[in-house]
Amino acid sequence: MEWTEPGAFEVAPGVYRIPLPLPNDGLHTVNVYAIDDGDGLVLIDSGWALDAAETALESALGTLGHGFEDIRRFLVTHVHRDHYTMAVALRRRFGTKIALGAGEQPSLAKVIARARVGQIRNLTTWGAPHLADKWRAVVASTGEDELRDFEEPDEWLDETDLALEKRVLRVLPTPGHTRGHVVFVDADSSLLFAGDHVLPHITPSIGFEPARPALPLGDYLDSLRLVRDYPDLRLLPAHGPVTESSHARVDELLAHHEDRLTATLEAVRAGTGTAFETARNLGWTRRNRKFAELDLFNQVLATGETAAHLDVLAHRGLLTTDEREGVTIYSIR
Structure with a gap:
């Protein structure tokens, strides 16, 4: 079965992978992970706030005997819209809490303030003024509705042990893909909820964000080594199939x-x-x-x-x- 097929797939006891569609995106799909936690669910990432994605998520949760009202909390690996904006949309309707890595504060603040010229300045610095002009037009054409998809989370996450009802997740900051990216380690179940930090078939983009740090690739390489220092874990990525060895992919x-x-x-x-x-x-x-x-x-x-x-x-x-x-x-x- 292709990893992009819709549904809810148990990847560990009480943990389900739910692929959600993306628009005009070479990745096609983003994986959201639903964790059975008492009489409700905790979701790792949320998907893009699209009608098709909402319908797919509602259908998948239904096969587990749950609805949107049963989501207690979103734990979001990073602020890119395919991971974050569905959480914002559902919070507006159901009051669901959202947690996001503290390192995302500078970029999210720029998005909310509509201060999105950093990448344009960078392109000029990088010797590509013609790309800067084209990108300026793209930014100018972005609708206000899309920008309203972003709001601050309820909780900013630093490195900590996060106690759910049935398991403990280690919040591990892994800057690189974005400066506030985090992964979640379930040591007892040997699971790594990796977001875009470790992907099985592709390499994540580095430093594409409104508040780009000084050395994003250096941050990313350090974050890979940090994950490599943990025991070998089952890799639960945001894009691509579940694989058995985080170590093998980090080494690659x-x-x-x-x-x-x-x-x-x-x-x-x-x-x-x-x-x-x-x-x-x-x-x-x-x-x-x-x-x-x-x-x-x-x-x-x-x-x-x-x-x-x-x-x-x-x-x-x-x-x-x-x-x-x-x-x-x-x-x-």
């Missing part, structure tokens, strides 16, 4: 980024200077697609991710940086 992701760092360094050695120029000289996705073949959104992601790799190389002392008319130029040390 660490190796992938070291390979990517090497390729990025070689591109600069061959003569690229800006993040945009470097991104154009690298292959993208598992199909090794050319940069020019990507759509606007993925070109923006690719440029930002290349900048994240270049900044790690500079942090390691392998590159130098120079600011020229507001553009960062990278050179071999």
